[in-house]
Amino acid sequence: DAEITQSPRHKITETGRQVTLACHQTWNHNNMFWYRQDLGHGLRLIHYSYGVQDTNKGEVSDGYSVSRSNTEDLPLTLESAASSQTSVYFCASSESDSPETQYFGPGTRLLVL
């Protein structure tokens, strides 16, 4: 079955380290999104991509970067992890003709010490 996976599921790192979270989908969706989920804030958009080589900033993009070299993957990189980036991160994907209809992965829980 087609699916969307995230790895690792749990990660502990130290402030200042570079961290990369992986997202892989097998639906062949053109659109992919990264969100962070914090208590009291719901889900907030970090970065998104509408296709290979396309990346765009979302509402809370500072300190994060993404790159899209193929359809299946959109890795999220924290250049220099900060304690404020402790959160649960979700990846989502959607089809080209319905970008709003998004399907989410299981999430990565990140703790920055």
Next chain:
Amino acid sequence: GENVEQHPSTLSVQEGDSAVIKCTYSDSASNYFPWYKQELGKGPQLIIDIRSNVGEKKDQRIAVTLNKTAKHFSLHITETQPEDSAVYFCAAGFQKLVFGTGTRLLVSP
């Protein structure tokens, strides 16, 4: 930009009762309004959605209503069951989504 408000933040009901969660949005350009259910330790799961050209949509025990004039939409769950207990998120948008802050629904047997 879009702003979505969701109420209540917590909702406790008895099994078999109905539950209603309400959201308001600010951007009249938004044309898509999904609802997600999130169980503990899992990602949000799309349970129902509605587009701006439709006023109501039903799927078994869940329904969503949309009032474009007032810019609000609601999720209705009838005959609630303990397995309906979860956090529910509304969202609104055009191409991109803005989410509400979630409602924790607890259904007691």
